[in-house]
Amino acid sequence: MSEWSAEPLPEETVSIVRAELGSLVDKVVTAVQAGSPVYGEVLAAPEGMALRLGIEQAIRSFLNAAERGERPAGETDELWRALGEAEFQSGRRLDDLRAAFRIGIRAAWRGAADLAIRAGVSAPVAIALAEAIFVYGDELASDVVEGYLRIESDQAGERQRRRRRLAAALLDPAGQDPDVVARASELAQWPLPRTLAVAALEGDGPAAVARRLDADVLAGADADGAWLVIPDPDGPGRAPALDRALADQPAAVGPTVEPADAARSLRWARLALGLHREGVLSATGPLRTSDHLATLILLQDRDMALALAGDRLAPLDGLPAGERERLLQTLGAWLSHQSHTPQVAAELHVHPQTVRYRLAKLRELLGDRLDSTAGRFELELALRIAAALAR
DSSP: OOOOOOSOOOHHHHHHHHHTHHHHHHHHHHHHHHHOHHHHHHHHSTTHHHHHHHHHHHHHHHHHHHHHTOOOOHHHHHHHHHHHHHHHHTTOOHHHHHHHHHHHHHHHHHHHHHHHHHTTOOHHHHHHHHHHHHHHHHHHHHHHHHHHHHHHHHHHHHHHHHHHHHHHHHTOTTOOOHHHHHHHHHHHTOOOOSOEEEEEESSSOOHHHHHHOSSOOEEEEETTEEEEEEESTTSTTHHHHHHHHTTTSOEEEOOOBOGGGHHHHHHHHHHHHHHHHTTSOOOSSSEEGGGSHHHHHHHSSHHHHHHHHHHHHGGGTTSOHHHHHHHHHHHHHHHHTTTOHHHHHHHHTSOHHHHHHHHHHHHHHHGGGGGSHHHHHHHHHHHHHHHHHHO
């Protein structure tokens, strides 16, 4: 920013401009209306009167200070910061505000210079007047931007706090209070979608991923890791966008649920991410729990899964490793092909008689489990658990 000059402008020069204050304000307003579509409409509306009065007050404050060789009073600074805040709250863009300000400053300089020239003011004084206007305009522009950014930052911070409260209400593992969620949604300006999904992320920095998504997501982290709440996850183009956003980090996307079940979506996503971390699950791009439900069901209680697999397959534990592996492969193929020996033999690339021999050995070890529906089901679960954990 330029330094404010301590050299006072000649009293007669200031008097010339002051006498035409109304005309100068008109020129500034007309220039802004012509050069800025957004502020042209604003100045033509009733609210434009406040802006016009602000322009008039700024010029008057400038003239009073310039006459004394002083900087305009501090209350003017705060007035223009308040203007910046008001412009943000009105929903107008900072770029439009800056553009309108530049137009206004140029118009003020041209108008004041024209008045000075017509009054016969010397060139050095006219140059000093122009320089003082530009310096003052630069300071006012900084005040306006400061006010705009100040309220924008305050509101952004408050919005993030409200969104964190909404996410906490949505993801409460103890259960949601519908009234609390509805009120939090209203305060956070995040309308509850018909459906959502929660993605669990490796690490604790979800903000970068959230910025890469087109959707207005809730992002955060807790003691168990980072997450994203994704509205309408099955909407047009949403899945590819999510794949792109999550391409560079391990992540799992929970099931699509109604908002009331958001905690379940996160719970499933975290279970899938944990299995991915252990190498049990793998995928190109983010894991989707809907693609791995059987494994998630089997391994949601690891101790129970290990107990089932260990108990049902325990009769084979005393065999040499090679024989045990061959019998397990044969058992898996036999269960898969519903005991059709030729198909089992084809899959294993062995003679049917070899299959019959191995099945006889399995019957010796496993007893009547091979002959009951429940027994065969439990054996298939045990094989699936062992295979998943082996990965």
